[in-house]
Amino acid sequence: MPYALVIFDLDGTLADSFPWFRLHVNTVARRYGFREVRDEDIDGLRHASTREILDFLEVPGWKLPFIARHVRQLKTKHAASIPLFAGVDIMLDRLAANGTRLALVSSDSEANARQKLGARARLFADFDCSASVFGKARKFRRVVKRARVAPQAAIAIGDETRDIEAAHAAGIACGAVTWGYAAEKALRDRSPDYVFTRMEEIAERLVVSPATPNG
Incomplete structure (x- = not known):
């Protein structure tokens, strides 16, 4: 969906x-x-x-x-x-152009996040930062509530096993990227709904036609 x-x-x-x-x-x-x-x-x-x-x-x-x-x-x-990964700007632009609401939940501060994102920070409707190591689930719930969307209409995308666990705990879908901190096998072992192996794949699968989970 x-x-x-x-x-x-x-x-x-x-x-x-x-x-x-x-x-x-x-x-x-x-x-x-x-x-x-x-x-x-x-x-x-x-x-x-x-x-x-x-x-x-x-x-x-x-x-x-x-x-x-x-x-x-x-x-x-x-x-x-600390640079953005190649293709982040294009991917975010495509999601935003599709009318998708973007939010950011990070253990870093909002000020640092905005500086790293640069001009693309304006595409984000919500920032909930300075998350504790195991505190993302609460922040996910809060962001979903502020966005006034049903949990099933939200997905969290991250690169660590704790991101998947937090999304499961918050009752929302989760996508795992393989270019970050955790190895692909460690991510797949925790059953994310989506595994993204290329940056452009995020927009390809969430905008054009969401693919079958666990692909």
């Missing part, structure tokens, strides 16, 4: 932030006392769930808000250096 509301994640979905994350993660690790990430750890972490990643890094739950705030502050300093 066509979706009246598409809720995007930012980092790893629209913005190519993994190189930035890799550059800074160990500085953050030393500051907050969790395990540093080695090159040989990356593949395993990409196949793990968010909770498994936190367990591997030995990050206690009480530290998460402090780490998230620090990372947002770091991104404020470097937001201009």
